[in-house]
Structure formats: structure tokens, C-alpha cells
Amino acid sequence: MExxxxxxxxxxxxxxxxxxxxxxxxxSFSVKKYEKDKAKELGQEVQPxxxxxxxxxxxxxxxxxxxxSSPKVEDIKPPKEExxxxxxxxxxxxxxxxxxxxxxxxxxxxVGLLAHTTTNPITAMAxxxxxxxxxxxxxRFDLEFGNSAPYQKKNQLVSKFLQTDxxxxxxxxxxxxxxxxxPMWMKSLVSSARNVQDMPLQRxxxxxxxxxxxxxxxxxxxxxxxNAKIVCSxxxxxxxxxxxxxxxxxxxxxxxxxxxxxxxxxxDIAKSNPDIGSNYFHPLDAKTNDDMSFCIxxxxxxxxxxxxxxxxxxxxxxxxx
Numbered sequence: 001m002e003x004x005x006x007x008x009x010x011x012x013x014x015x016x017x018x019x020x021x022x023x024x025x026x027x028s029f030s031v032k033k034y035e036k037d038k039a040k041e042l043g044q045e046v047q048p049x050x051x052x053x054x055x056x057x058x059x060x061x062x063x064x065x066x067x068x069s070s071p072k073v074e075d076i077k078p079p080k081e082e083x084x085x086x087x088x089x090x091x092x093x094x095x096x097x098x099x100x101x102x103x104x105x106x107x108x109x110x111v112g113l114l115a116h117t118t119t120n121p122i123t124a125m126a127x128x129x130x131x132x133x134x135x136x137x138x139x140r141f142d143l144e145f146g147n148s149a150p151y152q153k154k155n156q157l158v159s160k161f162l163q164t165d166x167x168x169x170x171x172x173x174x175x176x177x178x179x180x181x182x183p184m185w186m187k188s189l190v191s192s193a194r195n196v197q198d199m200p201l202q203r204x205x206x207x208x209x210x211x212x213x214x215x216x217x218x219x220x221x222x223x224x225x226x227n228a229k230i231v232c233s234x235x236x237x238x239x240x241x242x243x244x245x246x247x248x249x250x251x252x253x254x255x256x257x258x259x260x261x262x263x264x265x266x267x268d269i270a271k272s273n274p275d276i277g278s279n280y281f282h283p284l285d286a287k288t289n290d291d292m293s294f295c296i297x298x299x300x301x302x303x304x305x306x307x308x309x310x311x312x313x314x315x316x317x318x319x320x321x
Contacts, residue, residue, distance in 0.1 A: 086211035090181070090204065098181040100207060102138040109138060109206060110166035112157035114256070115145035115174040120316050122177050122189050129180045130206065140166065145174075151290035154256060154281040158266060166263070168210060173257040176221060177314040178205040190314050200244035200312050208311045209260040212248050216298050217306040218259035224317025231255035231315075232307050233292075246310040253295035254305050256281075258313040268301040 004012070087103040102108075111130060113119065130139060142160050144153035154171065161169045172178060177190055183201035186193040193201060209217050220241035222228040230238040233252035240247065269280060280297065281290040288296070295305045 084213040086207070086213075088207045088210055090207050096183075096202075098133070098202070098204060100133045100204065102134060104138070104167075106165060107136075107138055107140045108167040109134065109140070109170060109210075110161045110164060110168065111139060111141045111170045111172060112161060113141070113143035113145075113172055113174060114150070114153050114157065115143055117145060117147070119145075119174040120177070122316075123172065123174055125189075126178050126180050127172070129182070133180070133204070134206070140164065151281040151283060151293075154290060154294075155278050158280050159278045162263070162266060169261045169263070170206060170209070171256045171259045171261070175224065175316045176257040177316065178219065178258055179203055179312040180205070181207070186312075192314050193312065196244070196312060200310060203311050205258060205311050205313065206260075209308060212306065212308060214248065214306045215262040215265050215303045216259075216295070217248065217308055218254045218256070219311040219313040220307050220309050221255065221257055221313040221315045224315045228315075231257065234307075237307065237309060241307075241309045244310050244312060248306045248308045248310075250304050251295075251307050252299075252305070253292040254307045256291050256294070257315065258311075262303075265298050265301070265303045268303060269297050272301045273297065 085103075089101045089103060091099045091101070093099070111127060113123075113127065127141065131141070142157065144156045146153070157171065158169065177186075179186065179201060181202055181204035183193075183198040186201050187196075205219055209219065220230060220232070220237070222230055222238075222241075229235055230241055232254040234249070237249060237251075266280060270276060276297075281294045283290055284293040284296065298305065
């Protein structure tokens with residue numbers, strides 16, 4: 001039997017097949033070599049054939065939930081808070097007289113005077129200085145006076161404040177003289193101020209309290225009697241307050257004689273106590289006065305009270321304390 005070549009075998013198979021033109025692979029047959037040989041016979045130049053690169057299939061990595069490790073609490077960094085800038089800018093002349101520029105747009109400061117039947121004239125002069133320093137386009141005033149209970153007058157002032165678009169309520173009682181940043185003026189009219197250094201008296205109560213960036217904060221002052229207590233919950237702060245230490249301290253409660261309250265405090269108290277109406281300062285019970293009750297409600301609504309030991313505020317009785 002004659003030995004056949006592979007090509008002859010493929011040809012024989014094709015002839016015996018019902019479809020002799022099927023695309024069967026031909027052993028040792030190269031299309032490129034055939035075209036090259038044919039071009040050489042015809043005397044033509046063979047153009048090189050560019051190889052097409054096959055696109056690599058990128059295997060998608062399947063991430064299973066169990067492979068994802070949850071971040072640890074200590075690895076989570078809180079967002080950086082922007083540094084608070086006091087919206088009230090203070091400057092002084094060469095003679096030491098203060099000047100204040102408010103960086104907010106409207107009449108955001110509401111000064112509420114709490115009076116019984118009369119008002120101390122020096123307190124009235126201090127409020128006049130507020131108006132001159134800040135201007136009528138930045139500050140507004142109102143008062144409550146009469147024989148009604150103190151908590152009722154305070155609630156009325158709050159109601160008036162909330163009817164405006166002001167942001168801060170500064171409550172001043174008629175027997176409290178707030179510091180207005182003028183040492184010589186204060187020493188000439190208030191005997192107790194003559195024993196105080198000029199530096200604390202150069203602090204303005206509005207500039208300082210607003211600059212503390214607290215929603216509920218007040219100046220430190222004392223009861224109007226001999227051996228008087230500081231009007232706040234923490235009596236250990238008395239010595240530091242007498243030195244006018246430049247510090248603010250959280251307390252359980254403080255007096256409303258020189259208290260700054262942000263609008264959101266009242267709004268949040270109302271959210272926490274839907275039936276409160278306008279009774280923000282109404283005593284909780286017979287043992288808890290109006291200021292204590294208000295500070296308790298504020299703290300329960302997310303606004304703890306702070307006292308600023310650095311701002312002088314003088315309480316008038318038989319003398320100033």
C-alpha cells in the first residue's frame with residue numbers, strides 16, 4: 001500500500017464527504033505563505049500585515065460583603081469645625097475710647113430691660129451707650145416693668161423677642177450695671193469699680209458674651225448684700241469671679257440679670273416641651289426659682305448654661321456689689 005501524505009489524506013476525506021467544501025483545516029498549509037509566494041511570482045511587493053492586538057479581558061473583582069471590614073471608631077475622624085469668629089469687631093482710639101462694628105446684616109441684638117417700677121439711672125446710661133456704640137440698625141430695645149412676678153416679666157420679654165427676627169436676647173435687670181468698655185466712665189459713677197483694674201473694665205458685655213460662641217451665657221455678678229453669694233449654681237467660682245479671670249465655665253444655672261440667650265434655645269425648648277407656650281421661666285416647683293427652671297429646661301434641650309467670669313457686672317443695693 002502506497003504511503004500518502006497528510007495533504008492527500010485530507011483531499012481524499014473531502015472527496016468522500018457529503019460536503020467537500022466544508023472548512024476543514026489543511027495540514028501544513030499557511031495562507032500567509034501562499035499569498036507571499038503568489039506575490040513573489042507576480043513580482044509584487046508584499047505588504048506587511050499588522051497584527052491586531054487582542055483586548056485583554058479585565059476580570060472584575062467581586063467584592064463580597066464579608067470581605068469589607070467596617071472602620072474602627074477610633075479611625076473615624078470628625079469633620080473639622082470652622083473656627084468661630086466674633087461677629088462684633090472692637091477697636092480703640094488713641095485715647096482708649098472703644099468702637100464696635102457688627103459684621104451681621106440686621107438688628108440681631110435685642111436688649112430686654114427687666115424693671116420693677118423704677119430703673120437705676122446708671123443702668124439706663126449704659127443702655128444708651130449700647131445704642132450709640134452699635135447703632136439703631138444693629139440693636140433694638142424693649143422693656144417689661146410693673147408689679148407682676150419676675151418670671152412673668154421675663155416670659156413677656158421672650159415673647160416680644162421671638163416676634164422679631166433678632167438672634168440674641170440680652171436680658172438686663174434694672175439694678176445691674178453692665179460693663180460697656182469704658183473704665184474711666186465706670187469708675188466715676190460706680191464706687192465698686194474704683195477697686196477694679198482697667199483691663200476688666202475695658203471689656204464690653206455684648207462684645208464678650210457674643211464672642212464666647214455659646215447659646216446660653218451670662219456675666220458673673222453677686223447678690224446685693226454683705227458677704228453676697230455669686231448668682232449661679234457653683235459657689236466655688238466666687239473667688240475667680242472677683243479676680244475677673246478670663247474664663248467661661250459651665251454651670252447648672254445662672255442669674256438672668258446679665259444673660260445672653262440665642263434664639264435657638266427658646267425654639268429647642270418649645271420643641272422639647274410642646275405645651276410650654278411662653279412659660280420658659282415659669283418655676284418648675286416651689287423650690288426651683290425662675291432662672292433655675294429656665295436653665296434646666298435649656299440644658300434638657302441641648303443648651304447648657306455658661307458663666308463668663310471676666311465681664312464685670314455690678315449689682316446695686318445699698319451699695320454696688
